[in-house]
Amino acid sequence: MSEQSRPRRPVRTGALAAALTAALALLCCTGGAGAFFLTELGGDSAEQFAPASMDCTGDFEVDATGTMPRFAEYGERQLRNAAVIIKVGQEMKVPPRGWVIAVATAMQESRLLNLANSTVGESQDIPNEGIGADHDSVGLFQQRASWGTVAQRMNPEYASRKFYEKLVDVADWEKLPLTVAAQQVQISAFPDAYAKHEELAARIVDALAGGAARTALIAGQDVCDAAAGGEIAASGWTAPIPGGVGSGFRTASRPGHNGVDIAAPKGTLIRASATGRVLVSRCDPDRRGRLTCNVDGWPGKGGCGWFVDVLHAQGFITRYCHLVSRPRVAAGDTVQAGEVIGEVGSSGNSSGPHLHFEVHVEGDRSSRGAIDPVPFMRSKGAPLKGAG
Template sequence: MTGRLLALITAAAVTAVAAVAVLAALGGAASGCLPTPSSGSVRGFDTHQRRNAAIIVQVADQRGLPDRAAVIAVAVAMRESQLHNIGDLGDNNDHDSLGLFQQRPSQGWGTPQQIMNPAYAAGRFYDTLLGVEHWQHLPLTVAAQAVQNSAYPGAYAAHEPDATALVAATIRGPHDGAAAAAGLCGGTGCPSFTPPPDGSGGCAGLDAVFARARSWLTAWPGGRPVPYLSSNAPADLFGGYRRDCSGYLSMALGLPGPGLDTITLAARSTIITPADLHPGDLMIKPAAGGAGHVVLFAGWTGTSRSSYWGYEQSGDGGTHYRQIPYPYFGGYAMTPYRARPATTVTNENQRSHDAASSDPMTQRSGTRAHPM
């Protein structure tokens, strides 16, 4: 173990040099090619670790993958190598494992030279991850284990909070203190967002929003998505919330059950431009009589901003995390919103306006969109 830790320190010293070489493989110059988080953006990670995380995030972005893919990859690299590009450790080596993800040449991950290229290693990780069925819907530790086949599959989960914060900081640039936390949340001021008491920044509230949103993907008996039903009857609620679009979003945002309707969700939010959309924002059509709809925005699928990843509850299968054409399927008119603090508007209206008979997802025709 001592030799392995010493090798980690040595690897950290050479990673910066390797990272500069990697920029050419990514198609850019050393200045401006990769997002470079500041030393104060996420505590506990040195310059070399943050640079390696930036490479992992950049490869995901170039492939048009959602932030969730980068979070999984960074969490795995945290567990496998502490985000250091580890070379051959001799007697301390774990078989022939190398690099950020401890990939093995003998198992077909590539040559030693390829695996020691962080961009190549990240790309190979994503290649395998994308072959895992429904990887976007899986808990991080399950998706990671499907790629890594680790002897300790549960160990990845401990790194998810740090990986989420590090990916967010890498994407959005330097942040510090409580203002940093709001910045990492896209400035949402979302109802469940609370800056960490130590002023260290981070986005624990937004992490919780997405964790709750993901939970309904497998929460129904048999590990299935929670089915759609627009009803306030106590026997029809799930975890105290309506099973329609606005009840689901109320649950994800941490609002009281059985949930607000789309009109009230819009009233307690502020309209923003598409360019201002960040993960945690909302796409809403506020309408009465069941014509409204709401989606939790999870990130653009690529730089063209023609589609995005979103969490929603709809009549065509219940809870979804999927790729959605902007602004919505079939050109359905939806507007970007940013939630204001929970004290802005009282929970005055808890009736549902999202009946399945008029839900846009049940009305549109054509092929369903699925995450890549």
């Protein structure tokens, strides 16, 4: 709900981040000679996290009356409401990032249902899809009386338009973390709650609008699969560096390689792939237990060198290894998508400058949680260059 402006508040991922900070110690972050530390590979294919539509053609027109895609979390009625939210955003020429923010906000506020309050529900004067419990708040976004009449706020098109009107007035809203942008509009008592919906909201936008969450806004144009050089996709993700993938994920020659190696010159800036909380930022010991990250490593040395783990919404974790020096962030810091966290180096088990990049699921920092970053990042509209 919204009444007045308040100061911006930082993103926090809550109890999950605190628990993970003290969770499993890193087994090993790189393949090659260091892979013998890994005893169980496990992990799932990132293809399961791909959007319902992997095509991103630039044709994002939504049919709110047509056949709805299937999502276990939401039914047809809720998805039609999401389609209305997206269609209004299109009509207002709001970029797809705004659609993701709006859908995620409605997911938190109303579960994508057009809710009435008890007064409206008892009178049955206005059709509704359930009764909310928040004072005079009604509709998809649980907007209060200052946003319009009850009939207006219970109209999904009107409610969506009012949300977008306030969103686009927020300075640099496209670059803000979703939870911050949504809070600037809604002024919720629970501002951090929006973040947990970003992942599914992006998948819903992709399914309803032809992969639109995979676009990045570049020179005023929504460009598909372009978040590879620091740009942020509508999904909220960006590639960590604009290099090409060399050694891949768990290849026949390196079955314990739980990520991919991205070639780049020493000193290349490394960016957080999505908004999140830093879980680990330190020097990883080599095979002999030594903390020798301030010098270039070599094959067989073991360890990630200087490395960072970041926890994102929905339990995703990204890992960045072989930094040239101490990372720019510390455990407990909140980082935004695209924020510089360090520079490419060759510390640890490394034969030359590159970034070893991993993606883990379900908050599992061990090898069991690792998935192939290539299809995962492609599904976010932030493909790793050189990757098929």
